[in-house]
Amino acid sequence: MMPNRLINEKSPYLKQHASNPVDWYPWSKEAFEKAIKEDKPIFLSIGYSTCHWCHVMEKESFEDKEIAEILNENFVSIKVDREERPDIDSIYMNVCMMMTGRGGWPLTIFMTPDKRPFYAGTYFPKEGSYTRIGLKELLLNISKLWKEDRKKLLDRAEVVVDHLKKLSEKSSEEKLTENITEMLYQKLKDIFDPYYGGFGRRPKFPVPHNLLFLMRYHYSTGKENSIEMVKHTLTNMRLGGIHDHIGYGFHRYSTDERWFLPHFEKMLYDQATLLMAYTEAFQITGESLYKQTVEEIIQYLTRNMLSPEGGFYSAEDADSEGEEGKFYVWSYDELKEIVEDIDLFEDIFGITQEGNYREEHTGRPTGKNILYMRKTLTDISKETGISEEKLSLKISNWRKKLFSERKKRVHPLKDTKILTDWNGLVIAGLSKASVINPEYIKIAKNTADFILSKMKTKNGTVFHRYKDGDADIDGFLSDYSYLVWGLIELYQHSFEEKYLIEAVELTDKMIKHFWDKKGGFYDTPDFGEELIVRPKEGYDGAIPSGNSVAVYNLFRLYRITGNTEYRDRALKTIEFFAEKIKSIPSGYSMMILGFDFYIRDGKDIVISGKDFLQVEKILKQTFDPYRTVVIKKDESLNNLIPHLREIPVKERSEVYICENFSCGLPLTDIEEISEKLIRKS
Template sequence: MGTNRLAGAASAYLRSAAHQPVEWHPWEADAFARAAAEDKPVLLDIGAVWCHWCHVMDAESYEDPALAELLNREFVCVKVDRDERPDVDARYQRAVQAIARQGGWPLTGFLTPDAQLFHGGTYFPPEPAPGRPSFREMLERVLAVWRGERGQVRAQAKALRHALAGHLDEAAPGELSDLVLADATHGILATADRAHGGFGSRPKFPHPATVEFLLHRWCDAPEPTLRAVIHEILDGMANGGFRDLLGGGFHRYSVDERWVIPHFEKMASDNAELLRVYARAAALFGRPAWTAVARETVRWIREVLADPDGAGGFGASQDADTGAGDDGDYFTWTREELAALLDADELAIALARFGIGSLGRMPHDPARNVLFTAATAATLAERFGGTQEEMERLLDGIDGKLRAAGARRTAPFVDRTRYAGWNAMLAGALLRAAPVLEDPWAREAGLAALARLRREQSRPDAVAHAAGGVAGLLDDPVQCAAAALDAFEVTGAAEWLGWAEALMDKVWSEHWDADRGGFFDTARGRDGEGLLAMPAKPLQDSPNASPNGVAGITLARLFEHTRDPRWRERHRALVAAFGGAAKELGLFASAYLLAADWLVHPATHLVITGPAGDSLADRLHRRALASFLPRRVVVRLTPGGAPDRLPPALAALAPAADQVRGIACAGDRCLAPTAEPEEWVARLRSLVPTRYLSE
């Protein structure tokens, strides 16, 4: 079998289509020049290597020689990896949503030779289905319009482009206050599913930025409903099949409202954000179950995503499937498979614990079950006898047997591409989780990934999306700067603070909109075909935290670490640029709400003084890093450090950095310094509403 133009692509998703009979182009100027020369429409297919329905459409349509003959004769076909080109995906997703009222992958677009979209949809089946034409029927309809109604095609493309302009720029000026944040919080709580946890109905996405925002709000105003919603979503996600109970880590989203049946792909970005929020919530509320979830997520990152050559860094995703016709079989189990591995007593307990034969049955094959927590160890101990501790040991043994059997299965493909933004997100999450979990691997892996990212860049203030890939995307340098600040707080090494400053200065000069405010998602001056030329300023978390939201938080942290007024001025300008959208977007702009929270409320500074390498100072430092406090800033100040970078109240308390002390200040309120670890922990706990923690 021959190969097409995608055989040498850097993207694993594009290479997976190299054997197809379709004459694919990657996204490149040559494809559109060819379409213009041959007067053909462009078929745009956007997907991902982890995407189940992308695999389905590939097998059903793009590997069909008869359909490929039609495509090759009448269209110029372009295939895009949405992970490799998020700038292409973001714009054409919005354009297709305007037509089809839905988006997702695979995205199927029909473009003019100048890359303007005039029609599109998502998955098209090989045969007609209720409310959905077959792919061949759709192709023939598009060709008929292209040949006979070219004026209508141009008018549709122009109208879509015009409509899209208003959607891509999400800036809406407005002032933020505590009242606005409170209103946004109540709007978020109104969407909470109080029965099953999470927000809305089905399908359910995790919204980790929202949970983190609610953690901050609860610390500032400990309403019982806030705490309850936080607990319900974290417990719901942890106990459902949305979390891989055996392999660790989280799947993409849940197709049902109970978090039981997921879409099985696992993403680096999602797991980074979920690891961060579970570690922070565990630090705040002291819930061992959430600590265990964070620990198991780290295990999946270490075993599956971590670079196998040990050079540092992480892959991008783990596929949902192992091949054509598969739909999560690697992650699901039949009763017979369990019976072959467990003795009679273990089997009875496993069936009850995992809810075999109940909510987790796969719709396409009810014999297969997603494992979820249908019964706790305490409930099982009461039902089957023995103590809870004995039951927990028995459950650990069952899990061990199932993991060993799972290791003998063919695992889904892991995309080893090291995308900069996602690597930074994982690095930052590991650095944040390491002290909570007391996990030295997490700390070293986070630092190694960041060091490799920084080392591989062509310039100290630039970040490419991947090695040899596109540059000038907003999310990559913003996420790297955020993680660099995490590394600075963990190590105290000034080089990380310097890198964060250099990156954010470059972001300001190349992405800031001087007219309306906000950061563009691509640098000014980047050329591009079709909709790529349209400026976009994303505010919504979709589903990961928006780059403008993360940028706002990073600007705030830079000011708190440096006291340089330019960072405060830029932070204030960014928050003001989107202030008019805060209440309306609410749940979908939680990262931005966190950025606004940093502006409206004071930061909490934790300063540890003492010589470098001093064991007592290091112990105080680790305790500070393991705490959760709203708008927390950790500073390790050694002799010769720069106390002028501290707020005035703190600088007055930390003149002698050679003395070992822990100093905590929430805004202008500072607690008495201490060198006693137990007293330091007590002071840290006094800064959160501890009387409400166990309610």
């Protein structure tokens, strides 16, 4: 069969569908012109390359000649990679949520040739059942309505678009007060799972920004319960099946409450944000398990996800050989052949002869095992009488053997596109993790340099996607805000001025092209493609929204530079979303984290002089989420940070502790500096 148009696309997800008998179009002017010319509705299918149910729907329907004939005759069919076009996905996912009360991928939309949706859903099997309609029946019904009762569909589309427009309109004048942090803490406490950690019931996502907030809340209030929630969650995730005990890294989410049965795909953004959470938890608690987890995530990232050019790939699939999780699970007999001390291995990793991985609907054993640790090494050591050191050595030896054996299997598909926003998160995570190993800052710098050289345009804007030497797709709000987050962290841990300068320049571009005078930032630039609405999202899902991260960045840059425009735009963004924040604080935890940074009394530290390594070492000894640090090595930052002009540069480092952009007398004695900078718990 001749491939369809998707064969010419860069997206691995679109290329997966290039051999379908469906006459697919990418999202393009050509597709909509064809729909207008032939007077056909649009069938829009949105997914991503590592999505299990996207694979299922492709196999059942899009590879099926009968379905293809119906689609080709009655519709213009468009495929979209949600990771390439988060703007399109955001709009039509909101449609699906409005129409059905739920969302997910694959996302299935029926719409007019002018992009107005009138029917939405997610996965549809080819043939229906008593409980749900099948795709074949749905296609025939909608085709009939389009021909015989189109007004009904058009009226429905009009209502949907009106609702969409209202989502991005400001509904009231609100302001946040300091008690919003207490409200969020209480809400997280209410939905916290005291047995297994995490928030809510299954499916259970990591949501690291909740943990980042709780660690700051603990720092500012001293409430032990907040750090205990963090520790309980991070420990149980690290022990659970959501963690890959053989190859490292974390799967996307757990289908059960106890972090045992994962949805097996691995996403770059999860590794990045979990790096931040585990690093900060280690700084606060000193627990070696968290440090080890940071080191393992980075080992996974650099081994599996790092491109030769320096950017990180997007994801690894859940499926291999057409079966979800096949790469990751083990039969008892396989394990018995590979590891010695199978009884001890069984005790530690919870495996059984019939398999601990059961069928979802029947509960029958599958004969396969997911590796998870029943308890911490400390507890296992107490039970078995074997020292933690010996247990750790045994586990390390087992892991090496199993890793070597697993390498022989068919590997899941890797999505090798490089996204600016997700790489920004990795830069932030690696920079933070450099307090554990200074070598990590080199990886972060390498990635930042790649993004800034290959994905930034001559006029200072950024592209969203890089693949096979080609940078394309105008950057979205998340590309700017996540990358700026990464660059701020990179400056705070490397003190190379160019990264702070880039962060400020990109922030100014973001304000120029994304700012809404009503408050907040649009998800798309003012020079981008015109869609049925211009989306503006503040809600924090599995990862924070672009607006939430923008708020955090703006408050930090305000404290670093003294530029009040950054503070004012951050406050106006919060004001725009304030009503929603108050009604669902747990849905805006990253934005509240940014506001929390603003309202706390943090130290703004200026180190003047070329010999700053001793002071830098002191700074890395303590977790202080409200601190900013600037190093004045020469006069190069004076224009960016005007209050630096008053501070002379000397050979011997002097430390200034500043508040409200006014600095105290310089400190030169290293013991006094240590006393002032290291917080006593």
